[in-house]
Amino acid sequence: MNMKVNIAGVELDNPVMTASGTFGSGEEYSDFVDLNKIGAVVTKGVSNVPWSGNPTPRIAETYGGMLNAIGLQNPGVDLFIERDIPYLKKFNCKVVVNVCGKTSADYCEVVERLSDEAVDLLEINISCPNVKEGGIAFGQSAKSVEDITKEIKKHSKQPVIMKLSPNVTDISEMARAAESGGADAISLINTLTGMKIDIHKKTFALANRTGGLSGPAIKPVAVRMVYEAANAVKLPVIGMGGIVNAEDAIEFILAGASAVSVGTANFMNPTATVDVIEGIKEYMSKYNLDNINDLVGMVK
């Protein structure tokens, strides 16, 4: 049975990745998961300098999901290169570094700093809804998606995945803009902007007021957007949004995703990533399928 998939020239042992921000740089989940078994670990977003993130509360549970407004807290690219990359290189999983910034120049600075490091792929976060500058601001107009993709491609050595926001009118337009800008792959969806109000305290549940909705509640929206994006471009698509088990992952693959990311499900079950991988294998055995790639985009 072939579980290997190819994303922009990088071969993953299997199509299951982690979603940025839900898995740290892997170390925190190593008590539960053998990182060698995961297709790729996608790190928490990293910026040119350390970011403190938003005030607390940063987390609120919602029906079948959760809101977060972490605000991209991260230690900055220098400490990340010194500590997190060497840690991840001890394992067979591919290393995808999620990159964030306030300005185009910030993104390019991080991308350049990573260019000679043992990083397999870059994922560019132009879709975080929880920071005032950068993030989603780059991801909500086709022109800015194309422009920043072009700019990053000038500075990057590794293949570039543009991570798209679902908080747009037409996702296929954004996917095409990333493709025109020279992206090597796209990933989607980031979280949906949401809000929760604490009716007892009569205030916002999150200090940031709004946050990004993730978890099983958003899966149908994500499957639809992955389907639309995959049919709009020739690029490989990494699908995510509410994947909890193998059945969810297979939906995304049938909709057109070449690989999938498990995010919030890690909080629901620390072994979610490896459980999804095993479940996909069982599904393939059940239907006598010998190549995972045959499933990609099978549902038209």
Place this chain on the structure above:
Amino acid sequence: MKGKYKQNAVVIRQEEIANDVYSLWVRADKVAREASAGQFVALYSRDGSRILPRPISICEIDETDSAIHLVYRVAGKGTSEFSKFRSGRHIEVMGPLGNGFPIKDKKAFIIGGGIGIPPMLQLAKQLKCDKQIILGYRDNQIFLADKFRKHGEQFIATEDGSVGTKGNVIDAIRENKLNADIIYACGPAPMLKAIKAYGEENQIETWISIEERMACGVGACLGCVCESKDKDPHSNVNNKRICKDGPVFLAQEVEI
């Protein structure tokens, strides 16, 4: 570095010990074997609408019975679901999580306020020093005090004055003219602020256990941070992760 596990556990027994406060014993061999005072576990809901595990402090550890004792207050739908667990029920638990209290041999205050009282019981059992136990409640809904009594001299404060000192735990300390060389405390944020100030004023080593909304429980998501006085070596900013670097901190290290 001790291990963390997610394991199936069995409810041994559960009872309500004060209004909305439940005492739950579960058999969870791996967690019980590794746990120490001040650590916590994450309990999972079976209802798919509630996706996040609930962090609950460990009240007691019974290694010979492979059991842990959890005492929690019903605060929402998740804990309400837990309160209906009966003996024999299988549940999922992850732990032990976080860093517990350091065990030192100094004349100690063990201070608990409200639902911050439970984790202090295992500490009271583990500490072999001279102990003064100060427990703060809202009213006459007193819980666990009988269990603490055999581990040291006990003082109670209630906000409404129905039992012991009228006021808070600091009022009880002052009224009884108590003194100590180390403070261990868990309770609501205003109480911990007052204890931190008391410790600074009297130059007493002070350890506090704090809480925050959590998601992963293992230090990955950065949801439950608190501001730290100095730059934290892991985060590289003035933030510490409560679930992983805490929940117990030296009071002077955190801004609360």
